[in-house]
Amino acid sequence: DTGVSQDPRHKITKRGQNVTFRCDPISEHNRLYWYRQTLGQGPEFLTYFQNEAQLEKSRLLSDRFSAERPKGSFSTLEIQRTEQGDSAMYLCASSLWREATDTQYFGPGTRLTVL
């Protein structure tokens, strides 16, 4: 399977704990995106990378959230001191940026439940 993969698929944690999610994009894709999706809503943009550079961050991405893509391949999203409001599906997408055409392909998501 050469699609976008995410790990873990489900995470249950207690309030105040830190969690880290991983995303592996499609291998030749140079852009990687993180979104958050709550029940019954469309995804909300969090941040994106081109290669290893983080180019855009949403105001939704509070100081407790940090994302990295150290070698321009996989990415991690860490949430520190989780809160119940962080419970959501975290989606990763990747794309090949070329001449302003950019179609994003999504992974299956990581569902976070904060108790």
Added chain:
Amino acid sequence: AQTVTQSQPEMSVQEAETVTLSCTYDTSESDYYLFWYKQPPSRQMILVIRQEAYKQQNATENRFSVNFQKAAKSFSLKISDSQLGDAAMYFCAYRTDNNDMRFGAGTRLTVKP
């Protein structure tokens, strides 16, 4: 700010019939991209179709086609010959200048056998 509105939270269609899902958006840009994504229950988001705003011709992908009305900022999705496998949440999305995607709240499509 760009916003995307899907005014139909739920739609239903009989198998083999045609259904149209509505989407409107708000933007001051002239060049942009619009997308329809499908999200089956407990499964990942799949691209259905995309439209470049500078193209006047409506995009088509097999049974899926769009009616893009740039002046009206409308981007509806038509599904012809509906199949049971078309049942899913459908999200309309707009790609901004900053390259992030703005999604609507989605339309849940039910296909009746």
